[in-house]
Amino acid sequence: MKLMWRYLKNYKLLLLLNFLCVFGFVIIELGLPTLLALIIDEGIVMNEYPVVLYYGKWMIALAVIGLIGLIGLAFAGSRITSNIVRDIRNDIFMSVQSFSHREFNQIGVSSLVTRTTNDAFQVMVFLQMLLRLGMMTPIMFISSFVMIVRTSPSLSYVALIAIPFLFAIVWLIGKKSEPLSEQQQANLDDINQNLRENLTGLRVIRAFVKESFQESRFAKVNQNYASVSKKLFKLMALAMPGFSIAFNLILAAIVWLGAVEIQNGGLQVGSLIAFIEYIFHALFSFMLFANVFMMYPRAAVSAERIEEVLQIEPSIDENETGVTETKTHGYIAFENVTFAYPGNTESPVIRDVSFTADPGETIAFIGSTGSGKSTLIQLIPRFYDVTKGRILIDGVDVRDYQLRALRKKIGFIPQKALLFTGTISHNMRFGKWNATTNEVEEASDISQAKDFILSKPDQYEEYLAEGGSNMSGGQKQRLSIARAIIKKPDIYIFDDSFSALDYQTDARLRERLKAETKESAVLIVAQRVGSIRHADKIIVLDKGVIVAQGKHEELLKTSDIYYAIASSQLSKEELA
Numbered sequence: 395m396k397l398m399w400r401y402l403k404n405y406k407l408l409l410l411l412n413f414l415c416v417f418g419f420v421i422i423e424l425g426l427p428t429l430l431a432l433i434i435d436e437g438i439v440m441n442e443y444p445v446v447l448y449y450g451k452w453m454i455a456l457a458v459i460g461l462i463g464l465i466g467l468a469f470a471g472s473r474i475t476s477n478i479v480r481d482i483r484n485d486i487f488m489s490v491q492s493f494s495h496r497e498f499n500q501i502g503v504s505s506l507v508t509r510t511t512n513d514a515f516q517v518m519v520f521l522q523m524l525l526r527l528g529m530m531t532p533i534m535f536i537s538s539f540v541m542i543v544r545t546s547p548s549l550s551y552v553a554l555i556a557i558p559f560l561f562a563i564v565w566l567i568g569k570k571s572e573p574l575s576e577q578q579q580a581n582l583d584d585i586n587q588n589l590r591e592n593l594t595g596l597r598v599i600r601a602f603v604k605e606s607f608q609e610s611r612f613a614k615v616n617q618n619y620a621s622v623s624k625k626l627f628k629l630m631a632l633a634m635p636g637f638s639i640a641f642n643l644i645l646a647a648i649v650w651l652g653a654v655e656i657q658n659g660g661l662q663v664g665s666l667i668a669f670i671e672y673i674f675h676a677l678f679s680f681m682l683f684a685n686v687f688m689m690y691p692r693a694a695v696s697a698e699r700i701e702e703v704l705q706i707e708p709s710i711d712e713n714e715t716g717v718t719e720t721k722t723h724g725y726i727a728f729e730n731v732t733f734a735y736p737g738n739t740e741s742p743v744i745r746d747v748s749f750t751a752d753p754g755e756t757i758a759f760i761g762s763t764g765s766g767k768s769t770l771i772q773l774i775p776r777f778y779d780v781t782k783g784r785i786l787i788d789g790v791d792v793r794d795y796q797l798r799a800l801r802k803k804i805g806f807i808p809q810k811a812l813l814f815t816g817t818i819s820h821n822m823r824f825g826k827w828n829a830t831t832n833e834v835e836e837a838s839d840i841s842q843a844k845d846f847i848l849s850k851p852d853q854y855e856e857y858l859a860e861g862g863s864n865m866s867g868g869q870k871q872r873l874s875i876a877r878a879i880i881k882k883p884d885i886y887i888f889d890d891s892f893s894a895l896d897y898q899t900d901a902r903l904r905e906r907l908k909a910e911t912k913e914s915a916v917l918i919v920a921q922r923v924g925s926i927r928h929a930d931k932i933i934v935l936d937k938g939v940i941v942a943q944g945k946h947e948e949l950l951k952t953s954d955i956y957y958a959i960a961s962s963q964l965s966k967e968e969l970a
């Protein structure tokens with residue numbers, strides 16, 4: 395509720411309009427039976443036609459005003475709720491933008507999607523009900539009750555007896571539904587995760603003929619969701635028979651006791667009709683309020699899940715007041731860097747690593763899979779922070795930079811080339827929005843992407859499908875390299891970014907890069923010795939520790955691990 399109130403506060407004027415419309419509507423709804431009673435008792439029973447006409451006109455006027463109130467209510471309510479759900483989604487999105495890998499691991503990508511879509515939707519549905527019924531029904535209920543007591547105090551105790559019973563039903567259902575709602579949203583996360591994995595891994599699933607296995611896995615999580623939903627809906631549905639029994643008993647009692655009172659001369663027919671109308675309003679508004687109340691636990695669970703995302707403090711802070719400018723460019727120094735993944739602090743995956751890289755230098759990292767190469771380079775743009783030691787860029791600790799300024803210095807080419815939906819030029823300009831056509835073409839030329847781009851029907855305006863799925867692996871890699879080149883960064887980080895290129899393209903690309911990166915430091919993670927043999931320094935990693943470093947020729951003689959990797963890839967002549 396705190397979350398909803400925080401957002402509701404931003405729409406005070408619309409809320410006031412909503413409240414006035416609700417209030418007006420209630421007054422009118424309850425005014426109509428009073429006028430009806432007057433028409434019957436003072437007009438029809440007394441045979442006074444002008445009285446009937448007089449009150450009749452008032453009834454029409456009130457009905458029109460009530461209609462205007464309803465329209466105002468729809469306008470204010472829908473504006474508030476759709477704006478709030480938009481604000482919530484924007485805020486989640488902004489929060490997530492500042493998350494480091496650690497926070498993504500904590501919540502999970504699928505759950506973040508559910509929270510932004512379904513949970514926000516649940517909150518919207520509840521707010522819609524709250525603004526309409528949640529405001530209207532208590533006013534209606536209390537006003538109806540006042541009218542009930544005013545019309546016939548002797549009959550009003552019938553309603554009084556029924557109310558505790560009705561409250562008990564609502565409270566019980568609300569209490570029971572909360573854990574079920576929690577479970578339901580968690581199950582929705584599972585469905586989302588399953589679906590996501592299935593869609594992204596469709597080719598692997600087909601290649602391994604595991605469709606039926608995946609289907610049964612999906613059917614299971616889907617069934618879990620269905621079972622919990624069934625329990626929840628059954629619980630909600632149970633309220634209806636309870637209310638219905640109570641309503642009918644109350645009405646029967648009133649008609650019977652009212653008839654006795656009319657016979658005794660204590661009540662007029664018109665008043666009994668108005669009384670029944672009031673009691674109907676009171677009970678009906680109670681039932682509608684009960685619906686809002688029963689929806690609350692569900693919305694509260696969703697609001698809590700949204701709040702959890704909004705309240706997460708990113709472990710990597712933006713450091714808005716940090717360093718933005720440096721005198722030098724392209725200097726890197728790792729000083730005794732140790733790093734352990736969150737939750738795994740006892741076993742660091744990087745241990746006491748120190749090295750330097752200067753502008754114009756190419757430093758390559760090689761080692762068996764899992765030796766920590768990718769982890770090591772991810773520490774530079776602060777995807778994670780070091781556990782011990784420090785990393786200096788141009789003499790400044792990366793943690794002392796304004797985060798944006800630090801990342802502006804770096805051209806990062808990830809292991810898995812990721813492109814965005816849009817044109818090729820749009821994807822390349824991700825590196826520099828205001829890049830000129832010449833710059834785009836030059837970057838594509840250096841990255842060896844130009845030829846294949848020009849062979850596409852729309853060339854630089856060729857449209858890329860989601861994740862660049864209509865490009866080959868090598869084409870994606872070259873585009874993601876071009877995206878970094880266009881940025882002209884001080885530091886290039888290639889995380890195994892040449893793996894999908896053929897040897898010739900790899901060689902041509904490295905040649906062009908050499909000229910392009912004369913004033914930048916270049917870090918390359920590679921599995922292929924051929925891609926790094928010309929590096930100024932090759933660092934051999936094993937279980938997170940530097941076990942050897944030097945040039946290709948030196949390492950062949952001094953490092954057994956390097957020799958073993960090289961001999962598995964190079965010919966005897968190349969090794970000699």
Ligand SMILES: Nc1ncnc2c1ncn2[C@@H]1O[C@H](COP(=O)(O)OP(=O)(O)OP(=O)(O)O)[C@@H](O)[C@H]1O
Pocket residue numbers: 735738743761762763764765766767768769770
């Ligand atoms: N997000 C993570 N959380 C926890 N442990 C991780 C995470 N990512 C990687 N690791 C672990 O850290 C170690 C180093 O992984 P890393 O990806 O850096 O190795 P790598 O040398 O780049 O491997 P490869 O050559 O296969 O890409 C591995 O043991 C891996 O299991």
